[in-house]
Amino acid sequence: MHGATYRAGLASGDLMAGMSLAEVIESRSSNLAPGDLVFTETGWQVFAVVPAQTLTKLPRIEPLSHLVSIYGVPGLTAYFGLLECGQPEPGDTVVISAAGGAVGSIAGQIARIKGCRVVGIAGGHAKCALLTGELGFDAAVDYKAGNLLEDLKSACPDGIDVYFDNTGGEVLDACLANMAQYGRIVCCGAVSQYDAGTPGAGPSGFPGQAILKSLTIRGFLLFDFLGEQERVISELSGWVNTGQIEVCEDVLEGFDSLPSALVGLLAGENVGKRMVKVF
Structure with a gap:
């Protein structure tokens, strides 16, 4: 990416x-105490010494992976970004880009729970089928099909009330052209530019x-909502359990597998939250 980010860049030889x-x-x-589970910045290493306050x-819980996905950064980002920033109303048309990814797959399901018509944008037939099948999206648009603007118009005939943007680039262009009057755009990520x-x-x-x-149009960071995590995790847990x-x-x-996992993530290979289990 170019310009300011919330994480400093790395130089050759730095710990990833x-x-x-x-x-x-x-x-x-x-x-x-020994045996406690913690979430922290460790870098790409098997053992790390870190300050306790971090x-x-x-x-x-079981599975432990849920602590990193639905109850971690992706789930909280999806919740706060959609509900606090996008403020969807029942009956709204909500469009999610990178809808097969860690944040998008959760944001779309929350929109469905809130009574919205949910359209996901993803790459490839398999991901689009997952959205409308297993995840319950109302429609899916394959941005790789080459007709994004027209396909989006067909999927959203009354325009887009809330667009949850995880990609930027051409997908954002197409959604801007299809926004409804007084629509809201939530700027969560720009995956199309991360490796440019x-x-x-x-x-x-x-x-x-x-x-x-x-x-x-509103951008946000998860850090803006840290005081509300406990309440939101409880609500997310209820939706998962039911x-x-x-x-x-x-x-x-x-x-x-860490290097190939990262390269594949940037290439859009993942479905949901990509993680590497070291032990």
Whole structure:
């Protein structure tokens, strides 16, 4: 990416950055004991020494992977981004890009729970079939089919009330052109630009479409809502336990699979939250 980010770039020879669900082996902190589960920045390494104040202590649940997916950053990002920023109403048409990914797959299901008509944008027939089948989306648009603008119009004949943007780029362009009057755009990510060698052009419909349609466009970070995590995790847990949310996880095995896992993530291979199980 180009421009400011919330994580510093890495130089050659630096430890690769990465968050981990880890187990405490030894601690001098009175708040931690061997065997405790924690979530923290460890980087790509099997063992790490980190300050106790940087750890988030977590309960043991089954499966443990849910602590990283639905009850972790993806689930919380989907919840706050959609409900607090997008503010969908029952009957609204909600469009989710990267809808087969970690955040998008959850955001779309939350929109469905809230009584919205949900359209997912994903790459390939298999992901689109997953959205309308297992995850209960009302429609899916394959951006790789080459007719994104027209396919989106067909799927959203009354326009888009809420667009949850995980991609930026051409997908954002197409959604801007199809927004309904007073629509809301939630800017969550820009996966189309994460691995780009040069910065892409800005949306061709901005600011013109935003002005003509009186759109609200809001970016956010999960850090904006940290005080509400406990309440939201409880609500997400209720939806999972009653079968209203299907949790999609993509787990690879072994430390040596980390590089290919990252490359595949940027290529859009994953369905749901991609993780690597080291132990």
